[in-house]
Amino acid sequence: MPSKIINKLDLDTPALIIDLDLLEANIKTMSDYFATVKPKLRPHMKTHKIPKIAHMQIDAGAIGVTCQKLGEADVFAQAGIKNILVSNQIANNEKIRHFIDMTRWADVTVGVDDLEVARKISDEALAANVAAKVAVEVSAIRCGIEPHEPALKFVKQLARLKGLRFMGLWVHEAGTTPAIDVASEISWQKRKDAHYKGLDAVVETKHMIEESGIPVEIFSAGYTGTYDMTGEYPEVTDVQAGSYVFMDWPYRQLEGMEKFRAALSVLTTVISLPAHKRDIAYTDCGLKNISSEHTGDYTKIVFPKVKGELGDVIRVKGLSEEHGHLQGEVNKLKVGDKIEFIPSHNCTTTSRYDVAHVVSGERVVGAWPILARGKHY
Numbered sequence: 001m002p003s004k005i006i007n008k009l010d011l012d013t014p015a016l017i018i019d020l021d022l023l024e025a026n027i028k029t030m031s032d033y034f035a036t037v038k039p040k041l042r043p044h045m046k047t048h049k050i051p052k053i054a055h056m057q058i059d060a061g062a063i064g065v066t067c068q069k070l071g072e073a074d075v076f077a078q079a080g081i082k083n084i085l086v087s088n089q090i091a092n093n094e095k096i097r098h099f100i101d102m103t104r105w106a107d108v109t110v111g112v113d114d115l116e117v118a119r120k121i122s123d124e125a126l127a128a129n130v131a132a133k134v135a136v137e138v139s140a141i142r143c144g145i146e147p148h149e150p151a152l153k154f155v156k157q158l159a160r161l162k163g164l165r166f167m168g169l170w171v172h173e174a175g176t177t178p179a180i181d182v183a184s185e186i187s188w189q190k191r192k193d194a195h196y197k198g199l200d201a202v203v204e205t206k207h208m209i210e211e212s213g214i215p216v217e218i219f220s221a222g223y224t225g226t227y228d229m230t231g232e233y234p235e236v237t238d239v240q241a242g243s244y245v246f247m248d249w250p251y252r253q254l255e256g257m258e259k260f261r262a263a264l265s266v267l268t269t270v271i272s273l274p275a276h277k278r279d280i281a282y283t284d285c286g287l288k289n290i291s292s293e294h295t296g297d298y299t300k301i302v303f304p305k306v307k308g309e310l311g312d313v314i315r316v317k318g319l320s321e322e323h324g325h326l327q328g329e330v331n332k333l334k335v336g337d338k339i340e341f342i343p344s345h346n347c348t349t350t351s352r353y354d355v356a357h358v359v360s361g362e363r364v365v366g367a368w369p370i371l372a373r374g375k376h377y
Helices: 020-034 051-059 070-078 093-103 115-128 149-159 188-211 224-230
Strands: 015-019 065-067 084-089 108-111 132-137 164-171 218-221 264-272 280-283 314-319 324-328 338-342 355-360 363-369
Touching: 015 020, 020 051, 020 224, 020 355, 051 065, 051 070, 065 070, 070 084, 070 093, 070 108, 084 132, 084 218, 093 108, 093 115, 093 132, 115 132, 115 149, 115 164, 132 149, 149 164, 149 188, 164 188, 188 218, 188 224
Parallel strands: 015 355, 065 084, 084 108, 108 132, 132 164, 164 218
Antiparallel strands: 015 264, 264 280, 264 338, 280 324, 314 324, 355 363
C-alpha cells in the first residue's frame, strides 16, 4: 500500500477493509459478557486469520484460540499464541508428523475420531519423546464420535495409548437436527432449547468418561450464535465464538446478534452503467473477491449487501467471477464511484486476500497481513 494513502477511497479495488472502531467494539462486547460467566472464550481463527487480532482477543480475556486446520494453528503458534485447539481431525501421515513436530515447541491439541490414526499419533509421539494432546468431537452430525457409549468406548481406547494425553471433548453443532438448524434459527429461545438438548448428551458423555476414571479437562462448545447460551451451560469450559469480530450480515439477523456490528467490508469500484440496462450497474468485486454463501447454511446462496444508505435502494443482484451485479436506483451512482459490500460470510471472504486495510472512520490507519491465508492444510 503506497504510504501516501490516508483515505480509504484512495485504495485500489477490490480491497478488504476492517473498521477498527467496530472491531474493537465487537471484541469488547464479547469480552464484557465472558467476564460475567464461568466459561471462557476460545475464539475461532478461521474468521480473520490474523495474529494481530488474535492477540487483541487474548488481551481482552480469551484463554486461547480455536483453529480449523493444523497449518492455521502453526501460524498462530509462531505468533506466540498458546492453548490452541484444532477443532478438526487429522488423518494422513504428513499431518501426524507436522503435529508431532509442533508438539515439541507449541501448545496445541488436535481432534481424533479414528483409533488407527490415534495409534499412529501415539507411536510418533513416543518416538519423539513428547505427549501428544488430543480431544474428541462428540457429534452425530458431521465428524466425531456419537455421544454416550460410543464416545466412552473410544476414549477408553485412547487412554491406553501411552503417547497420547486425552484433553477432553468438544462439540460444534450441538442441537442441530433435520428439524432445526441452530446456526441459522432466528429465534433466540428456539436456538437455546435445541442447543441445550444437544449439550445435554455431551455432558452426560463427559460424566460417563469421568466415572470411568479418565479426567476431562476440556468441554469446549458453541459458536457466535450460541455464545450467551453456551456460556451459561454448566461444565462448559470454553466457547468457540469467532464470527462476532466481523459479523456477517445474515448472522446479524438472528435474535441477540444485533449488538455486534459489521466490521468487515470489501471496497469496490463501479466500472459500468450500461445505457441499455437502466437499473443495472457493475462493480469490480466478484466471486473471486467476496463470498456468496449463507454464514449458517452453506447450501444457501446469499449475496453481499451494499453498505450504508445506498443499501436501502441498491442491492447486489448477483456475482460472477470478476463482477458484482447491482440492481436498483443505480442513477445515484457514476462510473468510478467506490462503494462497500458487507459479506454474507466473512470467513470465506478473508481467505481471498493477502492483506486487510484497517480504517478508523475514513482514514487508513494500517495494513494487517492475513498470515493464515492459504493455510488450508
